[in-house]
Amino acid sequence: MRSRGVENAPHERQTCTASRAARHHIQPATQTAPRYKDLPRMPASGYYRNDIDGLRALAITAVVIYHVFPRALPGGFCGVDVFFVISGFLITGQFSRREIGLTAFYARRVRRLAPALLCVLLGTLLLGTFVLLPNELSALGRDSFAGVTFFSNLFSWHEQGYFDRTAALKPLLHLWSLGIEEQFYLLWPILILIGMRTRRLSLGWLVAGTFALSFTFSLWCTFFAPDAGFYWPISRMWEFMLGAALVVGAPAVRSLGSHWRTGLSWLGLASLGLSVLVLSPTSGFPAPLAACPTLAVMLLIAAGPKTWLAQRVLASPPMRTLGLISYPLYLWHWPLLAYEHILHGLTNQGRRTGYVIIALSVVLAALTNRFIEAPLRWRTPARPTLCGLLAGLFATGCLGLALWAWPGLLSQQSRHGTDINIESISIAEQDGIFPVTPNMTVEHVGSITLATIGPSIGNPILFTGDSLLFQWAPHIDALFSEGKLAHTVIFVAGPSCAPLPVEHYATEFRFCKAMSDLQDRILTTYPIRKIVMGAFWQRVFSLDPAVWPARKAQAEARIRTLRDGGKREVTIILPTPANIHFDPANMVQRSFSNIMIDASTLRAGVPMSSIRTGGADFTALLESIAHDTQVSTLDLTEEICGSRDACFPLMDNGTPKFADEKHLRPVFTQGRLQGLDRLLTH
The missing domain is CATH 3.40.50.1110 (SGNH hydrolase)
Structure with a gap:
């Protein structure tokens, strides 16, 4: 399967004030903090966009369908690229407007990602103790450790290609995209802040230079190191930069008339639809073929939240609801699918089984969002919650290391006294x-x-x-x-x-x-x-x-x-x-x-x-x-x-x-x- 993930983090609410304002339909207060060099301030009404939730819904739908029914949507794997562009757009805007400090940003990332991640990791490990052999459970422990440290992409790069046949037997393979996402979050805000303090490098030049270096490296990887091109954050950075370019080009975007915006929205949707229907994991990915879905998302974001497509389709309640649970939906669907393959074989999945996996993934995602994500993210004291989540990540990482080091730990399977080695x-x-x-x-x-x-x-x-x-x-x-x-x-x-x-x-x-x-x-x-x-x-x-x-x-x-x-x-x-x-x-x-x-x-x-x-x-x-x-x-x-x-x-x-x-x-x-x-x- 080169079965190629999705960026997992739903949209960043740009500030706590902006978040409350969006929920209560009020405008956030005007900010007077100095802006990044030469960067015009975006209007306050652009801080929270419901249509971006709809874009997440399209992306997660494409990825889940591709994983469960790959022939039905052969290019669905490019949903990951949709999320990368969205993240580049939101995070670049957030830091360029000085809406949040670096420490507060990372603390919010932990509260955003850790609750659902811990839930899925512990559930996957628990199920693995029943159905996996010792060597398989050891590999799962290693992947759990890689998941909580956000290095899954680098671990996966050393093992197999994302589209390899054996990838479908790895319950935590999908965390590779979360690794790339968090590595981007670690590096990019620091680069923006360095540019802001030195005042010698405009955001436009920073985005353009990063894009050029990353895209060139990604093209090189396509021909000489395709697995590295898929898993390395450097070869994916150019996709985030396309989203960042929308922040740099805010004046030009705002100057577009309604007819232009309408045209861009429909062109973007058509291009995205063509990408998920036509692209295949055979060659040229991520560079240059990932340019097709990423440019499509750029057009949809540039069209703005007031087009007919944005208001009536992307921002519709069903699309927003699906977009808001896209992160736990992504986290849950792949382990369920992988365990189905482990239990019944790679080629034995029927259509009915696929529908059950999708339905169960949606139910688990909704429950996770309602009872785990939302309470720990919004409704509990920030500092104790942060400390508890960090402790949970540390403990889960230690458990993963222990399973990795001692393959027989917690495993309930054995060779059953036969001379045939089941592990082999x-x-x-x-x-x-x-x-x-x-x-x-x-x-x-x-x-x-x-x-x-x-x-x-x-x-x-x-x-x-x-x-x-x-x-x-x-x-x-x-x-x-x-x-x-x-x-x-x-x-x-x-x-x-x-x-x-x-x-x-x-x-x-x-x-x-x-x-x-x-x-x-x-x-x-x-x-x-x-x-x-x-x-x-x-x-x-x-x-x-x-x-x-x-x-x-x-x-x-x-x-x-x-x-x-x-x-x-x-x-x-x-x-x-x-x-x-x-x-x-x-x-x-x-x-x-x-x-x-x-x-x-x-x-x-x-x-x-x-x-x-x-x-x-x-x-x-x-x-x-x-x-x-x-x-x-x-x-x-x-x-x-x-x-x-x-x-x-x-x-x-x-x-x-x-x-x-x-x-x-x-x-x-x-x-x-x-x-x-x-x-x-x-």
């Missing part, structure tokens, strides 16, 4: 299916990976295909580490990307159409004499036999081009074993009281007759293509399954061979595979 099955389920290895040099072209392993570029082999081809990278890396790799290996691979131009791709995989061009680029640049291709051939050629003749002809035409009149050797890796019983997620059945495994089935394995029959048609098709084009095939089934009558999903030490029903784990592929070795070591 849990670890296998979290293995990535597109493994980047230590000795690999990687370049990303969109979402296609160009990678190199080897001592030199003098005698390279091209490996090309999808994740079922890229799964052999750990084996090649191991040969290189042992000094046995005779050829540099160049990968041209992409998730669900066929090595032959025969597949009709869904919208989210349209980037795969560049595979042939990238293959040709490598073949033109380097003296390739061997090509190895592999894929999930059942998907490539389709399960419909009616399309096989046409696709077979296209495949053969491309293979002849790759062979270049016999100058290059081509090897097709035949279908590798695949079965639902290989999937670690199906080996374990969880409940709130126990974890069970069917040890007898795991020991008996899957009959080889079933394995051979399942891939027979596609094996015959590939062998026919190989015969017609005079290329070779490679069957690794026996090396994966063994020579007995059954294919065993577990290795001799009781740990799984597979990460899911068809992808092999790196810990398995690193071992000896004679079929591949003959290609790589001679």
Whole structure:
């Protein structure tokens, strides 16, 4: 899932006076404090805007729908960017008008964020003691510690991409955005205050300079370090600066006529709608594609609170109500979804279950807001409440550290006396299916990976295909580490990307159409004499036999081009074993009281007759293509399954061979595979 969070903090009420004024429909008193250099004062009526609550409602709706039903709203993850722009607008205005001191601001942030955060963290940890294995509960403790210290984004950056498959099994992954938000709150007010005191740097130059540096760095990350670009606060700062720019441009915004404002509001809504419908997590995010939703939000904020759209839609009671609970709604929905995936598997969530998760998230968010957030934020003495919340954060952080340090602490699950290691099955389920290895040099072209392993570029082999081809990278890396790799290996691979131009791709995989061009680029640049291709051939050629003749002809035409009149050797890796019983997620059945495994089935394995029959048609098709084009095939089934009558999903030490029903784990592929070795070591 690169399943990409949301900024969690609802709107900042600019001052306590302004907050009370907004609730009682009175104007706040005129302030006489000096303003930031060259910055005109915004009108008092702009201090509190109901329509911004509506923008939060749109953002949280997009994010929740994306997480629960990703195909329904493929770009819903950009709701996070909506919140970043809003925060940049509100916080910059607040400090530039000198409405609050730094200490008071941070105290209010604690009272705003800590109550719901502590509630969700403790609830998530409590549930984890019933359904998680010791190693999983230890990881949850680490994530809890990262959450209360607001470093979740940096912890997540070291583990996996936000859109990775295993991200859906992390109940607290979503706190990454809260980390970025709080890091922005820590840095940006200090920069503004430094500029105010030195009087040498106007707010406009500060915003423009920060935007330029951040956006440039974000673009660099897109091409060379995409995970860092997603999780680092520096690469996200430019989104906050778009909101800050609205404060700098306040005079120009106020001068707009009503017709212009109306046009901006509808253009912003249309652009935001297009973003959540069209964007995908494949490439170019956050820079430059996050510019689409962020500029859309700028237009909606610039249009002001008096347009028809703002008053009748964004500021309507239902939208405001949803916007006001957006923070606890975000906090609750992801752990509920993650535990559903942990209990029932990543692919077993039904539509009805999704609706239940959304409904339960809304109910919990409303209850949290009513009985925890509001009382602790507004209705209790400020100093004792602040001290209590800080103590709660400290205690929760200590609990997280304890769980992290002692994996068995509080866990109610065990191995149940079997020789099959249940924890190793849990670890296998979290293995990535597109493994980047230590000795690999990687370049990303969109979402296609160009990678190199080897001592030199003098005698390279091209490996090309999808994740079922890229799964052999750990084996090649191991040969290189042992000094046995005779050829540099160049990968041209992409998730669900066929090595032959025969597949009709869904919208989210349209980037795969560049595979042939990238293959040709490598073949033109380097003296390739061997090509190895592999894929999930059942998907490539389709399960419909009616399309096989046409696709077979296209495949053969491309293979002849790759062979270049016999100058290059081509090897097709035949279908590798695949079965639902290989999937670690199906080996374990969880409940709130126990974890069970069917040890007898795991020991008996899957009959080889079933394995051979399942891939027979596609094996015959590939062998026919190989015969017609005079290329070779490679069957690794026996090396994966063994020579007995059954294919065993577990290795001799009781740990799984597979990460899911068809992808092999790196810990398995690193071992000896004679079929591949003959290609790589001679």
